[in-house]
Structure formats: structure tokens, C-alpha cells
Amino acid sequence: MISFGADRPRRRPNLTPMIDVVFLLLVFFMLASRFGVDRAVPLSLPGSGGSYSGPPRLVELSAEGLRLNGRAIAPEDLAAALTALMDSPTDAIVLRPQDGADLQALVVLMETLGAAGFSRLVLVE
16 A cells, blocks of 8 residues: 555645735725815806807917907906806806817816806807
């Protein structure tokens, strides 16, 4: 008969390295994730929400600055100039970013107009 030697007791696997890896991954994903709510900018689609009425209210944003109906305007004067062109704060304001316009500048412009009470902003290409 062939003898293979004495039976050894089975070793239990060491789980310490696997637990270390799990904790490292947990810490990594906790540090890499963002906790909080992303903010959304409310926009109206062109052609939605009724018809356009009143004088034109086209705000163009370019790398050089702002233009209201084709005329250059300072950002701090924009709300007052738009108020003069509107019958009510729910009238549509058309925003058109030009090539080279900064996205953050567009978001700041939209937040500024929203804070000034203009609720219907339409973004076009």
C-alpha cells in the first residue's frame, strides 16, 4: 500500500489582506465621490410656453462681453435695460451664446437674471 504521510489539518485562509483592500477601496470611493445635490438651471425650450410678445429681448454673450439687441451693454446695466423692454417678468428673454463664450459666464448670467426676477429664459444656438 502507498503511504502519502500523515494527514495535516486544513488551514483556514487568511482574510486580513482582503479586508485591508476592501477598506482601502471604501476610503477611496468615499473621498472620490461628491456628496451633495447638483444644481440645475431652469430653461425654457424655444417655442414652448406660449407665443413671444413685445419688443425683442435678445441677449448675446460672447468672449468680448454682453450685447442686448445688438448693442454692447455692461452686465450691471442689463437687468434695468431688460425691465424697460418687458411688460411682465414672465416675458421671454432669449439668450444666445456666441462662439468662444465661456460656459461659466453663461451660467452666471442666467443666475443673475433669475435673481433679478426674470423667470423665463430661453437658450438658443
